[in-house]
Amino acid sequence: MKKIKYLFFCLIAIGLTTNAQEKIHVVSHQGETIVTDPSQGSNSYKRMAKFPEASKPIRSIILNLKFECPDKMRCADWDYVDHIKARQVNDTTVYEIARMLTPYGGFFQKDWGFEWRVDVTDFSLILRDEVEIDYIHTGYEDNKSRGWKVTVDFEIIYGKPVANPLAVHKLYDGNFKYGFKDDPIENHLVPITYKAKSNNGFSKIKIHQTGHGMDANGCGEFCSKYRDILFNGAVIDRQDLWMECGDNPLFPQAGTWIFDRANWCPGYLVQPDEVLLNTEAGKSFTVDINMEPYETENPSANELLSAFVIEYESPNAKNDVTLTDIIQPSTKVTHKRKNPFGGLPVIQVKNNGSNPLKKMNIEYYIEGEKPQKYKWTGDIQFGESAAITLPTEVFSKKEQAKFHVSLSKPNGKTDAFKADNEMVSNYERPDILPDTIVVYYKSNNKPWQNNYSIVNSFGEVAFAKDSIHIKPSTVYQDTIHLKPGNYNFKFNDTEGDGLEFWFKAKDGRGEVKLLDANGKAIKQFGSDFGSHINYNFSVQPDMLYELDNEPSVGVFPARTQGPITLDYFCNTPANVKVLIVDQEDETKVFEAHNYMNFSKGTLTYDLSYLPKNRYYILVYMNDKGVYKNRIRLKE
Structure with missing residues (x-):
């Protein structure tokens, strides 16, 4: 019998104005280590949690799910199905309120973490009073050395429901x-x-x-x-x-x-x-x-x-719009492919009124700057959501700031529930780049999959390159002169496998980086990026740019019979150390290599003498760890 633990919710008051939202958090699982049960293929973690009483009106419930590497284990390896189920204490019916597909965590570091969100408001009748929340982790991998550290947090906002x-x-x-x-x-x-x-x-x-x-x-x-x-x-x-x-x-x-x-x-x-x-x-x-x-x-x-x-029941209001998210600018990890950001903001709204949403007012601004006003028109039906691009660029010289958005006058009427019409996100200033940049592109063995462009906020193309004349395993350097403004560098891979992928060793490995006119790196990108690189930057004549002085390291292939290649690039020469160690016990060092005053080059190793196993390759720059990746030898 598993020990049943009671967790209580904490009340967080959000403001004191008439538009304030009263919010609480009910945490059923707080940083718990989750592992498999290989004998059953499923492991249950049941915890009791105290939710609001039935008489308390609930506007929304968002489930926040956070994954981290466990304190005394490494992150787990496999993409297993996990279920989050709820059962009221006096009921036998179990409801799956959320489902998680775990990541491949083989080379996540100890400080890794990620958080996802899903709306579970539709289960508000179930999430009342005492509820058993069961986190079920499936799979068969080893449960002594790997797992996940999991937090299940229900973010509950009080207020009149969209519909009862x-x-x-x-x-x-x-x-x-x-x-x-x-x-x-x-x-x-x-x-x-x-x-x-x-x-x-x-x-x-x-x-x-x-x-x-x-x-x-x-x-x-x-x-x-x-x-x-x-x-x-x-x-x-x-x-x-x-x-x-x-x-x-x-x-x-x-x-x-x-x-x-x-x-x-x-x-x-x-x-x-x-x-x-x-x-x-x-x-x-x-x-x-x-x-x-x-x-x-x-x-x-x-x-x-x-x-x-x-x-x-029927919707409680005819005109009711909700600001559900700010996509750009944002620091949410689920939006990190689109941020940091300077340009035309993107928000997400939902129509919670029975009338189709045809128009509304939107006000937005970076804290300390003049608010921008936008009269939006469109057509969003009841219960539907839409992403809206706002027409005026946002940019601040501050490295960090608050970005405010508010909605009003849906269909020209008073919003029936104003408390969810405002939102604040974290703005991080995009990188400042010089007006002359060099796109350094080393193709892999399938260059026809790649194209790239630089476009400003309003869709004007400053530079574009297709794959027609690109040859395999060739270095290209394109010098581009840019006017002041906000830009997006987009590098596409039509196959969705980036410029390298361990499973496709025959495709080879490519690289992309942005250099200044002196050949110094100002932005370096990992080659294992999937479908695209999406990088926002700004050119500001009165602001200085910074170099990307962190080393770029890539090892290929990750699955090998012996030979591996390590590419290293850094603006600054340093003492570089490369170690080959056992995956399960990093104190077991099989090879150690030292390179003095080293800044860039290609290094090769042959591990064919080692037994079939999984190893880590570790790279240190002036004794600071800068790279860690797994090598599958003879698998």
């Missing part, structure tokens, strides 16, 4: 076989009929679905199939269950993180699919999920699916 919830119905919940001729998945995903509550205004279907298993066609993990949602016998939604992983904000990872998958990626908190249902008060309705017809010999695919129908 009436009931949560579990539609499907299971690991359904897919591709079996004698037992098709539709034998299990059968239509289910409910009778709507007498005060029902609308309903919502909410789905967590990921594909797993590996048959001859790559199904279910590596094949794209569509899914239909039927309401009263008619298809109201069709979606391809497929996700591109090369632009994952958590990158690089140790395993096959770039490979596109069936509705998930390694290192990803599932954002559930939601479809509104036009249910009528007191009348019966039928909901059904159908998968694309599929049969194969020797099937092994599974669709891991949980689906719920949530009934609501």
Whole structure:
């Protein structure tokens, strides 16, 4: 029997004005070490948490999930499915409220951490009073030397709901076989009929679905199939269950993180699919999920699916807009591919009013500067979200500042709930670059996959290079002169595997860096970046630029029969030390190399004499660790 622990919530008051939001945090798992149970393939961590009483109105609930490396272990290796489930203390029904796909953590350092968010407001009827929150970690890897440090934090904002919830119905919940001729998945995903509550205004279907298993066609993990949602016998939604992983904000990872998958990626908190249902008060309705017809010999695919129908009263307001996120500028790790940022800000809003959102006022500014005002027009239906690009650039000479956004007058009317109309993000000034830069590009063996450009905030192209005349394993240096302004450097890889990837050693390794007119590095990029490099910078004549004096180190291939190559580049000569050590015990040093007054070059090693194993290669600059990566030898 696992020990049941009671965790209490803390109250955080946000401001004292009439527009303030009262917020609390309920933390069910606080920095707990999570490991597998190889004997079962699943390990349960049940904790009791105290949520608000049923009489307290809840506006929203956001689940914040934080992963770190454990204090006394290294980060775990594999992309396993984890479930977060909730059960009210006096109920036997268990609800999957969130699903996590763990990252490949093989070379994450001790100070690594990442945090994801998902909206779980639809489960507000369940998250009341005493609730058992079960974090279930699946998998079979070693549980003595690796794991995760996990925090599960429910961020609850009090206030009038968008619509009053009436009931949560579990539609499907299971690991359904897919591709079996004698037992098709539709034998299990059968239509289910409910009778709507007498005060029902609308309903919502909410789905967590990921594909797993590996048959001859790559199904279910590596094949794209569509899914239909039927309401009263008619298809109201069709979606391809497929996700591109090369632009994952958590990158690089140790395993096959770039490979596109069936509705998930390694290192990803599932954002559930939601479809509104036009249910009528007191009348019966039928909901059904159908998968694309599929049969194969020797099937092994599974669709891991949980689906719920949530009934609501009619929306509480006709005109109600919510500012749900500031994407640029932001310091959130989930937005790090798009930041730091100077340029046209991007926000995300949601229409929570029953009337379509046709217009509103937006005010935005960096703290201490003149507010900008924008009269937005468009069309956002009830329950839908949209990203909005604001028309005026934001830039501050301050390295850090607060960025403010506020919404008002949805459809020209008073907002029914003003407390979620304002938000503040952290602005970090983009790098300052000189007006003359050099794009240094060393192609890998497949240069036709690459192109790059420099574009200002308003879409004007300052420089662009396609792949037509690029040769394999060749260095190109393009000198570009820029006017003052804010810019984006975009380097694309159409295959989504960057300029190097351990699984594709035959593709070779390339490099990208930005240099000044003297050949010094001002920005260096890792080669294992997936789909693209997205780098924002600013050219300001009255501001000095700084050099990127951190060394750039790359080792290739990461999976080898013996030979490896280490590329090193640094603006400053230093004493460089390279160590080859055992992965499980870094005190076991197999090779040590010292290079005095070294700044750049290519170093080669042959490890073929060592036994099959996994090793780390460590690089030190003046005795400071600057690089650590894993080598798979003879695997």
